Amino acid sequence: MKVTVVGTGYVGLVTGTCLAEIGHQVICVDNNTEKIDKLHKGIIPIYEPGLEDLVRRNTEQNRLFFSIDLPRSINESEIIFIAVGTPSKPNGEADLSYVENVAYEIAKAAKDPKIVVEKSTVPVETGNRLYEILHTQNGHKVKFDVVSNPEFLREGTAVSDFMRPDRIVIGTESESSREKMKRLYDPLKAPIIFTDISSAELIKHASNSFLALKISYANALANICEKTGANIDDVVYGMSLDKRIGPHFLKAGIGYGGSCFPKDVDAFVRIAAAKGISFGLLEEVQSINELQRTNFVEKIQKKFGSLEGKTIAVLGLAFKPDTDDLRSAPALDIIAGLQKAGAKIRVFDPVAMDNANQKLSNVEFTVNEFDCMKGADAVAIMTEWPQFRGLDWKQAKTILKKPILFDGRNLFSLEQMKKIGFEYISVGRKPV
Ligand SMILES: NC(=O)c1ccc[n+]([C@@H]2O[C@H](COP(=O)([O-])OP(=O)(O)OC[C@H]3O[C@@H](n4cnc5c(N)ncnc54)[C@H](O)[C@@H]3O)[C@@H](O)[C@H]2O)c1
Numbered sequence: 377m378k379v380t381v382v383g384t385g386y387v388g389l390v391t392g393t394c395l396a397e398i399g400h401q402v403i404c405v406d407n408n409t410e411k412i413d414k415l416h417k418g419i420i421p422i423y424e425p426g427l428e429d430l431v432r433r434n435t436e437q438n439r440l441f442f443s444i445d446l447p448r449s450i451n452e453s454e455i456i457f458i459a460v461g462t463p464s465k466p467n468g469e470a471d472l473s474y475v476e477n478v479a480y481e482i483a484k485a486a487k488d489p490k491i492v493v494e495k496s497t498v499p500v501e502t503g504n505r506l507y508e509i510l511h512t513q514n515g516h517k518v519k520f521d522v523v524s525n526p527e528f529l530r531e532g533t534a535v536s537d538f539m540r541p542d543r544i545v546i547g548t549e550s551e552s553s554r555e556k557m558k559r560l561y562d563p564l565k566a567p568i569i570f571t572d573i574s575s576a577e578l579i580k581h582a583s584n585s586f587l588a589l590k591i592s593y594a595n596a597l598a599n600i601c602e603k604t605g606a607n608i609d610d611v612v613y614g615m616s617l618d619k620r621i622g623p624h625f626l627k628a629g630i631g632y633g634g635s636c637f638p639k640d641v642d643a644f645v646r647i648a649a650a651k652g653i654s655f656g657l658l659e660e661v662q663s664i665n666e667l668q669r670t671n672f673v674e675k676i677q678k679k680f681g682s683l684e685g686k687t688i689a690v691l692g693l694a695f696k697p698d699t700d701d702l703r704s705a706p707a708l709d710i711i712a713g714l715q716k717a718g719a720k721i722r723v724f725d726p727v728a729m730d731n732a733n734q735k736l737s738n739v740e741f742t743v744n745e746f747d748c749m750k751g752a753d754a755v756a757i758m759t760e761w762p763q764f765r766g767l768d769w770k771q772a773k774t775i776l777k778k779p780i781l782f783d784g785r786n787l788f789s790l791e792q793m794k795k796i797g798f799e800y801i802s803v804g805r806k807p808v
Pocket of ligand 1: 382383384385386387388405406407408411446459460461462474477478495496497498527528529530531635636
């Protein structure tokens with residue numbers, strides 16, 4: 377089938393590439409010329425494991441194309457995915473201007489019927505708004521269907537998430553669009569749920585908010601553990617063996633970040649408020665998440681009394697491993713907090729250093745973990761990169777001024793670090 381994906385970011389590029397991989401003819405469009413130029417040269421503008429090989433194979437086999445020409449790309453395909461950003465407005469609502477602009481462009485340019493698919497995460501009832509734009513701005517008087525097809529991929533495992541999804545959600549009121557979307561995804565052999573458009577839109581915000589809630593729940597428990605001497609790992613493990621609860625996302629640390637959870641929870645609170653419903657539960661999820669960052673800064677501050685002139689080596693900047701994405705990364709706020717308290721900061725992240733260069737000031741960028749830790753007063757882990765787990769911590773101990781490790785991701789057992797001789801301060805567990 378012929379598909380155009382508008383927006384070639386984390387979601388659009390993965391969606392377009394994976395649809396090409398399962399045999400469709402795909403054009404990925406972006407209005408960022410630099411991004412499209414890079415893709416034409418075979419350079420992937422984001423870090424996403426496995427994506428480069430797929431892009432290369434599918435471009436070589438003439439199934440995947442890149443373009444900045446939106447009107448032309450719209451007329452090459454019957455199915456148009458909108459995968460542009462929906463960032464937070466200052467008041468927390470989702471900014472739909474990028475999505476709406478694309479809808480205007482589609483309405484003006486389309487010369488034959490199109491299925492317009494909302495892939496971006498949008499508030500419930502955005503489908504109605506798209507339908508209104510498409511039909512009032514309809515330049516060539518063609519038929520448009522709107523479909524909601526939210527995306528659940530996770531950065532870092534986006535390709536496998538797309539190729540082996542837990543479920544595919546398709547919201548549409550049109551029988552023929554339902555059939556075509558089913559055909560599109562058929563090769564994935566994944567469970568498909570068909571709903572109306574509003575329900576599909578809600579499934580996305582409801583899912584992300586629920587996952588954020590699980591993280592904040594674990595973090596609230598971690599704070600109780602710290603006051604009582606209990607161990608959050610044991611508490612969460614004990615809970616997780618109950619099949620009704622399960623282990624996923626019950627993970628204490630410095631909180632969630634990234635381009636989705638913070639903005640989606642925020643947007644969901646506003647969506648409810650606009651309907652006269654107070655979603656205080658999610659507001660608490662947000663407060664707990666913020667608190668984890670300040671708590672971590674305070675822990676470091678408390679250890680030293682004053683951070684004036686102290687050097688903290690920060691390992692990990694990305695909001696999670698296997699991505700270079702720094703959007704709403706907890707590390708950024710924590711670094712700002714430490715700097716405000718007078719600390720000097722040195723940083724290292726395996727893949728996010730280029731992005732960090734644009735976001736951080738007054739920090740020393742280093743080339744690896746040991747370069748980062750050399751002579752520092754303490755080390756603080758902010759992202760659970762597997763390579764930090766496997767580091768030679770015995771050697772690390774010898775190059776730090778003092779062996780003090782603040783672990784914002786609970787990478788190690790207390791026994792492990794005690795044995796090596798680190799003063800080890802983590803989240804929801806006794807310091808050792
Ligand atoms: N990143 C994730 O893990 C993830 C997962 C699921 C859903 N989502 C949702 O998917 C959407 C996209 O997220 P993302 O992380 O891929 O964003 P992104 O910022 O990485 O990519 C968006 C792209 O759209 C392009 N764009 C904007 N306006 C355009 C226009 N008029 N024409 C052509 N291109 C245009 C931008 O240049 C950019 O490359 C958001 O709604 C997000 O909430 C993201």
